[in-house]
Amino acid sequence: MAAEREEEPGPGPCLCPGLTGGERGTAGGCRCSALPAPRQGVLEKARRRLRQFDVGDKFSRLPLPRAAVLLPLTVRAGRLHLLLTVRSMQLRRSPGEVCFPGGKREATDKDDIDTALREAKEEVGLQPEKVEVICRLMPGIDKMNNLVTPVVGFVEDTFEVTPNPDEVSEIFVVPLEYFVKPLNYKTFSYKTSSGYLTRIHCFIYDDQEHRKSFKIWGLTAHFAVFLALVIFGERPTFEVDYDLDNLISSSENYFINLYASVHERKKSNL
Numbered sequence: 166m167a168a169e170r171e172e173e174p175g176p177g178p179c180l181c182p183g184l185t186g187g188e189r190g191t192a193g194g195c196r197c198s199a200l201p202a203p204r205q206g207v208l209e210k211a212r213r214r215l216r217q218f219d220v221g222d223k224f225s226r227l228p229l230p231r232a233a234v235l236l237p238l239t240v241r242a243g244r245l246h247l248l249l250t251v252r253s254m255q256l257r258r259s260p261g262e263v264c265f266p267g268g269k270r271e272a273t274d275k276d277d278i279d280t281a282l283r284e285a286k287e288e289v290g291l292q293p294e295k296v297e298v299i300c301r302l303m304p305g306i307d308k309m310n311n312l313v314t315p316v317v318g319f320v321e322d323t324f325e326v327t328p329n330p331d332e333v334s335e336i337f338v339v340p341l342e343y344f345v346k347p348l349n350y351k352t353f354s355y356k357t358s359s360g361y362l363t364r365i366h367c368f369i370y371d372d373q374e375h376r377k378s379f380k381i382w383g384l385t386a387h388f389a390v391f392l393a394l395v396i397f398g399e400r401p402t403f404e405v406d407y408d409l410d411n412l413i414s415s416s417e418n419y420f421i422n423l424y425a426s427v428h429e430r431k432k433s434n435l
């Protein structure tokens with residue numbers, strides 16, 4: 166595993182939600198008194214990297230049904246962790262699979278950020294005001310050909326989450342470094358319904374807290390790996406489909422090729 170991050174240079178600007186501009190102090194002098202410097206350093210570094218990869222609403226006009234997921238990041242013991250869920254066995258689609266809180270767009274959602282926050286509230290009880298939204302990353306396309314946008318948000322380590330048993334059976338966290346330096350990893354080729362051949366990552370994570378192993382693969386693993394590549398800027402211990410020296414353009418090319426295969430398949434079915 167990567168070196169512990171407690172040694173990260175602190176203190177950056179205060180990250181307390183609710184404080185802006187001139188109200189933001191440094192970690193030493195902040196009125197919120199709260200966050201230890203290492204946490205601030207980790208978040209500030211991640212925030213700077215993530216903002217470079219923000220796609221905003223660049224893909225919002227593509228003619229595919231939309232869904233969004235929240236990639237909730239938190240700092241524990243000075244290291245970034247990612248919150249994931251296990252889907253309820255009662256669900257019609259992908260029961261028992263690991264995924265991020267998220268779901269399909271509803272008419273009342275004004276954008277993908279709204280969808281991700283609404284779904285996170287419905288599925289794990291995470292209040293939108295407890296999430297500091299940082300950016301939207303390159304979308305993916307799921308088995309049903311929904312365009313899925315990952316929205317990255319920071320949440321306090323003290324967040325309280327409760328699975329909604331209709332949709333979520335478990336909630337767990339994984340150190341983000343695991344998605345570049347895994348202990349148990351497999352990869353295989355996968356042909357999407359549109360005929361696009363892609364690499365699938367599959368991680369087994371042994372969770373000490375729950376004393377069980379979780380299998381994280383497919384679209385969820387793609388998003389987790391991409392997030393870790395963006396934030397750490399390091400070469401992973403396994404192969405990826407991106408040119409790591411040109412991560413922005415190569416991830417965009419990857420998405421465009423995937424999208425083109427879906428689009429072509431739709432046209433040929435007309």
Ligand SMILES: CCCCCCCCCCCCCC(=O)SCCNC(=O)CCNC(=O)[C@H](O)C(C)(C)COP(=O)(O)OP(=O)(O)OC[C@H]1O[C@@H](n2cnc3c(N)ncnc32)[C@H](O)[C@@H]1OP(=O)(O)O
Nearest residue numbers: 257258262264267268269303305307331382383384385387
């Ligand atoms: C950088 C570029 C990356 C590119 C990556 C390309 C990789 C390519 C790899 C491709 C590999 C592809 C292969 C793989 O990845 S498969 C591999 C592993 N699986 C995954 O990675 C999971 C991926 N899927 C998802 O994350 C979700 O399915 C998404 C977010 C896409 C959709 O969201 P979701 O499915 O969660 O939608 P929802 O939350 O709106 O609704 C869920 C259901 O719940 C019902 N419901 C709602 N409320 C209630 C209630 N109160 N009581 C009871 N039920 C309720 C509701 O009606 C709905 O039912 P139904 O209508 O489904 O029956």
Ligand SMILES: [Mg+2]
Nearest residue numbers: 266267268284
């Ligand atoms: Mg869902």
